[in-house]
Amino acid sequence: MNSIIRIAVQKSGRLSEDSLSLIKECGIKFYNGTGKLKSSSTNFPIEFLFLRDDDIPGYVADGVADLGIVGENELVEKDKDVSILKRLGFSKCRLSLAIPKGEKYDDIRYFEGKSLATSYPKILGDFLKSKNIQAEIHEISGSVEIAPSIGLAHGICDIVSSGSTLMMNGLKEVEEIFKSEAVLIANKTLSEEKLKIVDKLLFRINAVQKGKSNKYVLLNAPNESLEKIINLIPGMRSPTILPLAQEGWSSVHSVLSEDQFWENIEELRDAGAEGILVVPIEKMVI
Numbered sequence: 511m512n513s514i515i516r517i518a519v520q521k522s523g524r525l526s527e528d529s530l531s532l533i534k535e536c537g538i539k540f541y542n543g544t545g546k547l548k549s550s551s552t553n554f555p556i557e558f559l560f561l562r563d564d565d566i567p568g569y570v571a572d573g574v575a576d577l578g579i580v581g582e583n584e585l586v587e588k589d590k591d592v593s594i595l596k597r598l599g600f601s602k603c604r605l606s607l608a609i610p611k612g613e614k615y616d617d618i619r620y621f622e623g624k625s626l627a628t629s630y631p632k633i634l635g636d637f638l639k640s641k642n643i644q645a646e647i648h649e650i651s652g653s654v655e656i657a658p659s660i661g662l663a664h665g666i667c668d669i670v671s672s673g674s675t676l677m678m679n680g681l682k683e684v685e686e687i688f689k690s691e692a693v694l695i696a697n698k699t700l701s702e703e704k705l706k707i708v709d710k711l712l713f714r715i716n717a718v719q720k721g722k723s724n725k726y727v728l729l730n731a732p733n734e735s736l737e738k739i740i741n742l743i744p745g746m747r748s749p750t751i752l753p754l755a756q757e758g759w760s761s762v763h764s765v766l767s768e769d770q771f772w773e774n775i776e777e778l779r780d781a782g783a784e785g786i787l788v789v790p791i792e793k794m795v796i
């Protein structure tokens with residue numbers, strides 16, 4: 511029988527768009543009409559389940575889905591036994607403690623005997639325990655930032671990214687307790703056949719991620735600077751050097767990470783490089 515893997519992705523929310531874009535960038539085609547909770551790919555042995563993110567760790571642990579894309583915060587909170595196959599680099603955020611902005615805060619002992627509202631009682635409970643703080647935890651499922659202003663709790667523990675939700679609700683961030691990003695998770699007892707498909711998917715994800723973090727760079731340089739320039743942008747094996755129509759000049763083509771490019775740009779120019787073009791790479795296989 512031909513195997514097929516099932517992946518659980520968030521139906522709609524902060525993870526959905528980037529999860530589906532990544533799958534599309536892997537060349538996997540599927541129909542994702544509104545309201546559809548299950549879909550199959552037309553060109554890869556994969557089936558999609560569109561779910562609430564809270565349910566994804568459990569579905570993967572139970573084997574209802576083989577793979578899932580979920581925030582690490584949700585994974586750790588649900589405490590399910592699954593493998594993390596890959597950190598995906600999107601939906602980056604943190605879980606933080608916040609209190610009304612007029613409050614004086616010195617250190618974590620502020621929370622002794624206080625109450626905190628959160629959707630992450632396990633992560634918060636573990637953190638408070640590790641700091642030896644006795645505080646009351648009020649579990650609520652959303653709009654956590656409103657809790658202090660309606661007298662439900664002294665402070666909150668919730669997701670922060672830009673900090674604008676805290677600010678709009680008159681709160682200030684006082685402790686960061688957990689860093690999170692989207693992760694690809696897998697059931698721990700996948701068959702050999704399914705593992706082969708997972709490997710193919712991981713190969714594609716790696717090619718997409720490498721492509722995104724690297725750039726194709728083209729520049730013109732006088733021949734006497736070539737050695738210096740090759741050292742600055744050595745590329746995958748070595749740069750391509752092509753002669754220009756103008757004698758004494760060459761075109762150098764190479765691949766390098768964007769960070770490396772910005773670090774080396776001054777030295778490249780000092781070495782005589784000009785007409786520098788930086789082009790995005792769609793996929794990269796080393």
Ligand SMILES: Nc1ncnc2c1ncn2[C@@H]1O[C@H](COP(=O)(O)OP(=O)(O)OP(=O)(O)O)[C@@H](O)[C@H]1O
Binds near residue numbers: 672
């Ligand atoms: N502001 C943010 N910036 C970056 N990542 C975020 C942000 N808010 C949430 N996330 C990440 O995205 C995940 C999903 O967030 P979202 O707000 O869509 O969850 P939800 O409302 O619980 O969704 P669902 O309806 O699926 O239960 C979070 O668990 C977290 O990992």
Ligand SMILES: O=P(O)(O)OC[C@H]1O[C@H](OP(=O)(O)OP(=O)(O)O)[C@H](O)[C@@H]1O
Binds near residue numbers: 669674675
């Ligand atoms: O620091 P910020 O950039 O303001 O982001 C933080 C907010 O983002 C998330 O909510 P979201 O906007 O996804 O809405 P939700 O609460 O309905 O999930 C999270 O629950 C915070 O409230």
Ligand SMILES: [Mg+2]
Binds near residue numbers: 562563564
């Ligand atoms: Mg949720």
